[in-house]
Amino acid sequence: DLATTYDAARAYELDRAHVFHSWSAQAEITPMVVTRAEGSHVWDANDTRYLDFGSQLVFTNLGHQHPRIVAAIQEQAAHLCTIAPAVANGARSEAARLIASHTPGDLDHVFFTNGGADANEHAVRMARLHTGRHKVLTTYRSYHGGTHLAVNMTGDPRRWASDHGSTGTVHFFGPFLYRSAFHATTEAEECQRALEHLDQVVALEGPATVAAIVLEAIPGTAGIMVPPPGYLAGVREICDRHGIVLIADEVMSGFGRAGRWFAVEHGGITPDLITFAKGVNSGYVPLGGVAISDEIYSTFAHRTYPGGLTYSGHPLACAAAVATIRTMEDEDVVGRAARLGEDVLGPGLRALAEKHDRIGEVRGTGAFWALELVSDRATREPLAPYGGSSPAMAAVVKACQERGMLPFANYNRIHVVPPLTTTEDEAREGLAILDAALDATA
Ligand code: PLP
Numbered sequence: 001d002l003a004t005t006y007d008a009a010r011a012y013e014l015d016r017a018h019v020f021h022s023w024s025a026q027a028e029i030t031p032m033v034v035t036r037a038e039g040s041h042v043w044d045a046n047d048t049r050y051l052d053f054g055s056q057l058v059f060t061n062l063g064h065q066h067p068r069i070v071a072a073i074q075e076q077a078a079h080l081c082t083i084a085p086a087v088a089n090g091a092r093s094e095a096a097r098l099i100a101s102h103t104p105g106d107l108d109h110v111f112f113t114n115g116g117a118d119a120n121e122h123a124v125r126m127a128r129l130h131t132g133r134h135k136v137l138t139t140y141r142s143y144h145g146g147t148h149l150a151v152n153m154t155g156d157p158r159r160w161a162s163d164h165g166s167t168g169t170v171h172f173f174g175p176f177l178y179r180s181a182f183h184a185t186t187e188a189e190e191c192q193r194a195l196e197h198l199d200q201v202v203a204l205e206g207p208a209t210v211a212a213i214v215l216e217a218i219p220g221t222a223g224i225m226v227p228p229p230g231y232l233a234g235v236r237e238i239c240d241r242h243g244i245v246l247i248a249d250e251v252m253s254g255f256g257r258a259g260r261w262f263a264v265e266h267g268g269i270t271p272d273l274i275t276f277a278k279g280v281n282s283g284y285v286p287l288g289g290v291a292i293s294d295e296i297y298s299t300f301a302h303r304t305y306p307g308g309l310t311y312s313g314h315p316l317a318c319a320a321a322v323a324t325i326r327t328m329e330d331e332d333v334v335g336r337a338a339r340l341g342e343d344v345l346g347p348g349l350r351a352l353a354e355k356h357d358r359i360g361e362v363r364g365t366g367a368f369w370a371l372e373l374v375s376d377r378a379t380r381e382p383l384a385p386y387g388g389s390s391p392a393m394a395a396v397v398k399a400c401q402e403r404g405m406l407p408f409a410n411y412n413r414i415h416v417v418p419p420l421t422t423t424e425d426e427a428r429e430g431l432a433i434l435d436a437a438l439d440a441t442a
Pocket of ligand 1: 057114115116117118120143144145146216220221249250251252254277278288
């Protein structure tokens with residue numbers, strides 16, 4: 001029965017006995033038991049409430065248990081839980097229409113997947129078949145998913161263990177002024193040099209071998225490096241010059257996170273393919289997908305697309321997407337995210353940086369912010385090594401948790417990525433906790 005199944009102590013015991021966790025040394029973890037969640041908060045086994053400043057893995061964009069999404073899933077479940085991908089179905093069709101209505105340009109066709117990694121796998125497959133070329137260029141400091149090709153495309157250390165270099169993936173440096181690979185000192189210089197570098201990588205790899213350049217429109221887990229003005233337009237131009245497909249991975253940055261429906265809007269460009277997941281339905285039921293331009297669609301108009309998934313366009317996931325997107329439209333959630341960044345998170349985090357020497361840089365937009373923590377502001381020595389952790393970083397995270405806030409931490413960074421529906425008061429409360437946690441661990 002439910003009471004027994006959801007007993008917190010038993011949930012923990014059964015987890016440790018039987019659940020094998022992502023990206024973890026299994027015997028060394030002590031997962032928090034979450035018993036309930038609502039809006040911007042979750043509760044643990046002791047009924048302690050925490051402000052969720054990481055939106056779990058940056059996916060609960062409308063917060064927990066949003067009544068419209070819950071109702072849509074319940075109604076869809078009562079009506080039709082599931083149906084094969086080959087048929088047409090109301091929830092699926094309407095989700096595709098709504099997504100297409102918000103993607104830029106003519107990206108009006110949607111292939112649904114179960115999440116972000118498989119969206120990237122399929123986007124690359126489409127690009128390869130469309131161009132007849134094989135190579136895929138991606139940036140260092142990126143994350144594209146945990147499946148074979150997606151993890152090889154990934155530029156962060158999660159690639160290392162599975163990197164067999166067998167899939168034609170080539171990495172290059174994206175712009176990141178704070179730790180510039182190009183010895184740049186201004187955003188304009190960083191932009192120009194990063195584009196010259198990419199131009200050279202394309203030339204030396206052989207433009208006629210490159211199927212796609214895949215970019216996170218704003219790199220997420222790798223550090224929320226908002227690209228300098230002109231960078232995305234420059235990449236678009238390089239792709240156009242060589243007939244390379246531009247794939248924007250908007251799995252984390254899309255659906256309002258960056259204060260726009262899609263983060264590419266900040267750069268004023270239209271990619272050929274956009275991959276999405278997470279925020280499309282606030283992660284309530286697994287869903288991802290690829291938004292496809294007319295031109296790439298036409299490649300598969302009279303030629304079979306060689307790919308598919310049993311659960312492509314699952315009705316429960318699509319019903320959740322319909323409710324999520326309609327709510328976002330009705331309540332101007334994207335505008336709210338932009339204002340949360342401009343009015344509260346940006347100024348609040350910059351104020352923290354004035355006060356705490358360990359904050360080397362604050363960067364972000366919308367509800368998508370990173371604090372780069374350093375042990376020395378002058379040398380920019382990170383508070384934890386690239387790909388690793390440190391007692392100092394662990395202490396900051398613990399101090400936040402002890403004060404009732406769950407941050408998203410990655411190596412030497414704390415990401416402030418709350419639900420887009422977070423109120424200004426909740427955001428200020430989270431910032432005050434961060435302030436106190438930095439004080440307590442100084
Ligand atoms: N792409 C980006 C930018 C991501 O942030 C993620 C997940 O964090 C993925 C792809 C992979 O998505 P999934 O875990 O749903 O496969």
